[in-house]
Amino acid sequence: MLDALKGPVQAVQEFYALTGRAIRNVVLKPLYIDDILLQMDSIGVGSIPIVLLTGTFTGAIMALQLGRELQQYGQTDQTGKAVSIILVRELGPVLTAVMMAGRNSSGIASEIGSMKVTEQIDAMRALGTDPVKKLVTPRMVATAIMLPCLTVIDDFIGMVGGWVIGKIVYDLQTLQYWTNSWQALSWGDVVQGLLKPFVYSFVVSLVGCHFGLNTTGGTQGVGRATTQAVVVAAVSIFVLDLFLGKIFVSGQTGL
């Protein structure tokens, strides 16, 4: 029984050690600015199309479903309000993070994993570079900057998707939709909507890096690391969301 637990416990311990080293490296020289910018482009800018697509359709489907419910009570004008609250508080951060896990945790794990199995990580260490500083910290910083930005884009484009459906299907007034959407949001929602992706960004980047750096077993191992990274990152985001949700709900309502 204890032997069976040894592997997972050791993996968690290694993950936290990696997290600690990656965060400490942010304040230690040299900081690889070029690598951070390169990763911001690859992780952030490269993810914009996927975020636009998922955001639009999420907002649209929410408006479609909620509008029908609200119609029964004659409250279709409240659709914008419902869409914006759900998007900004929950679905925007979670969906964007999960999409990023699918696209970037896997990408990071496979890239670093390939480097590991072809001895490039060892070469890096042999040639005077700390792989955590050169590979992990830039990816962590880039994701921490870009994920909240992508979430904002996702929230907005989701509201646009909701507005299009509201306009076409439920014949909502544009001004009414946007005013309701805007007024429904409090500062607490905005803080929550930005803080969550910031926290998830560490999961997306560090889980990918952890599985990449621990890749063994050649190309087959790279495939395994990639799959594990996506699964663990996505599940961790949902689990964390519940805890963060509870903290914010308690903070705002005292419950």
Add this chain to the structure above:
Amino acid sequence: MSQSAPAERAALIEFEHVTVTFDETRALDDVSFRICEGETRILMGAASSGKTVVLKTAMGLVRPRSGRVILMGEDITDRPETELFGIRSKLGMLFQESALFDSMTIAQNVAYPLLNQKGNKLPRDEMESAVRSSLRFVELEQTMERYPSELSGGMRRRVAIARAVVTKPPLLLYDSPTAGLDPITAHTIMALIVKERDVDNTTAIVVTYRYQDGNLVANFRYNPDSGRLDPAGSQGTNTIFMVLREGRLVFEGGQDELEASKDPYVAKFIKRPERDAA
């Protein structure tokens, strides 16, 4: 012909009863040896006998479970990673799969140690000429702007040699430099290793499973006038052979002793090529 190293020379690498384990498997088992300046060591052994682990342990990339590793007079056994970067800058290593960085051009790959190793940093113009001359050494100057994926396996291996020697380190570690290469390319790579040894007077460990590689290193010298390898003759090459079997060092000695060995495992590695054949 090979000859033993004089005892008074400084040891560049010293292994004292080194044991390395991965999970519960012993990769190295109580290995001890001492490599002095000017020596070339040929490390032979079957697959999974621990040859690569010896090199990685010597660089501090792998930590021993017990025993001590002394590199250039410094005990590196328990040193934290950050303290090892300085001493590693005095070493050059050729990895088995070349380990060139895919995302960088050939010139950037070769320049990498000059940009990242504290003791080896150079001004920009000097760096460019060092990279160029290192690539000229392996006769690949024309590939500077290309990427590793555009080169053949043998060319990548040569670029990796250029990267290993660009800082002019006194000690070079070659991990299976001829593995997976055709005989002609393999000979080219080995000739480069001999050339590097004789031009820069470097100490080296060459890991290989091919006896002819060791034979070439032990019996030939680079002739700077003709640019070819000539039989070493009485000058000798100060080459010592070591044989690993399942993590244990089962042989250490000169070529004559190796060829005279009655150990069936050691004998398996020895084919008897004509020593003086070109």
